[in-house]
Amino acid sequence: MTTAPTGAGTAGTSTALLDVRGLRKVYQGRGRSVEAVRDLTFAVEAGELVCIVGPSGAGKTTLLRCVAGLLGCTSGEVVLEGERVTGPPRGMAVVFQEYGRSLFPWMTVRQNVERPLKEKRVPKAERRRLVDEALEAVGLAKVHDAHPWQLSGGMQQRVAIARAVAYEPHILLMDEPFAAVDAQTRADLEDLVRSLWKRLGVTVLFVTHDIDESVYLGQRVIVLSNSPTVVLEEVPIDLPDERDQLTTRAEPRFAELRTRIYKLVQRAKDGHRPAG
Numbered sequence: 001m002t003t004a005p006t007g008a009g010t011a012g013t014s015t016a017l018l019d020v021r022g023l024r025k026v027y028q029g030r031g032r033s034v035e036a037v038r039d040l041t042f043a044v045e046a047g048e049l050v051c052i053v054g055p056s057g058a059g060k061t062t063l064l065r066c067v068a069g070l071l072g073c074t075s076g077e078v079v080l081e082g083e084r085v086t087g088p089p090r091g092m093a094v095v096f097q098e099y100g101r102s103l104f105p106w107m108t109v110r111q112n113v114e115r116p117l118k119e120k121r122v123p124k125a126e127r128r129r130l131v132d133e134a135l136e137a138v139g140l141a142k143v144h145d146a147h148p149w150q151l152s153g154g155m156q157q158r159v160a161i162a163r164a165v166a167y168e169p170h171i172l173l174m175d176e177p178f179a180a181v182d183a184q185t186r187a188d189l190e191d192l193v194r195s196l197w198k199r200l201g202v203t204v205l206f207v208t209h210d211i212d213e214s215v216y217l218g219q220r221v222i223v224l225s226n227s228p229t230v231v232l233e234e235v236p237i238d239l240p241d242e243r244d245q246l247t248t249r250a251e252p253r254f255a256e257l258r259t260r261i262y263k264l265v266q267r268a269k270d271g272h273r274p275a276g
């Protein structure tokens with residue numbers, strides 16, 4: 001595991017793994033500015049799986065890019081493991097929606113997964129072990145020497161997940177990672193994320209526009225208001241830890257939770273803001 005994040009400065013002590021404090025993001029354009037995120041504050045504990053939902057344009061991607069250190073905050077701060085994020089932290093990996101663009105087409109599956117480990121200067125034998133384990137975990141051991149363009153969309157996204165997992169991040173950020181795959185593949189990938197999360201104990205922050213997906217995956221769902229964004233409500237997901245696509249989604253409690261979050265997102269779309 002990586003322990004010393006780069007791209008970070010010292011911040012106050014915190015018990016949470018990730019602390020987003022008063023995050024505000026204003027995009028400055030020529031002659032006009034857009035306040036995408038107004039004031040976001042929430043924390044994620046080590047080992048949690050937290051989902052973020054909100055209306056389209058609510059600033060979910062903006063939030064994730066600020067957390068990943070890819071975008072500077074206008075004010076407020078993101079603190080990871082007690083260190084203020086000022087650039088991509090070493091203890092973090094990100095999986096984006098556009099798997100096609102995130103993989104290098106001229107590299108094999110193995111080379112794609114191995115690349116960040118080379119950059120991290122992980123010794124060769126250790127690299128091989130980590131890549132083998134990650135490919136095995138996502139069910140791609142047999143196609144390690146294929147190129148991404150020889151694989152289906154769902155398999156390519158598995159490569160991106162393997163690459164993130166092999167890196168042994170403390171926190172995994174996922175930005176609508178399954179939006180571009182078919183429903184069956186999506187269900188399989190959701191189960192893959194849950195099983196990797198459980199097995200590896202990694203903290204996961206998962207952005208989705210799919211309310212059912214957020215309830216199925218999360219231990220907690222953070223619902224965002226519309227832009228300029230604040231946290232509308234945090235909903236604990238009190239479903240049993242063992243989940244599967246058929247029985248979990250058929251549970252009355254699942255339906256209650258999805259209805260509650262659906263209503264919250266509708267209210268967010270209508271411009272509802274939290275009291276105070």
Ligand SMILES: Nc1ncnc2c1ncn2[C@@H]1O[C@H](COP(=O)(O)OP(=O)(O)OP(=O)(O)O)[C@@H](O)[C@H]1O
Pocket residue numbers: 027028029034035036054055056057058059060061062063209227
């Ligand atoms: N580079 C940019 N310059 C100016 N405005 C931007 C920029 N990127 C995003 N925005 C604006 O910020 C707001 C939030 O956008 P963002 O993409 O973060 O939302 P989102 O919740 O991820 O959207 P979606 O669910 O549709 O993917 C929107 O109003 C968007 O138009």
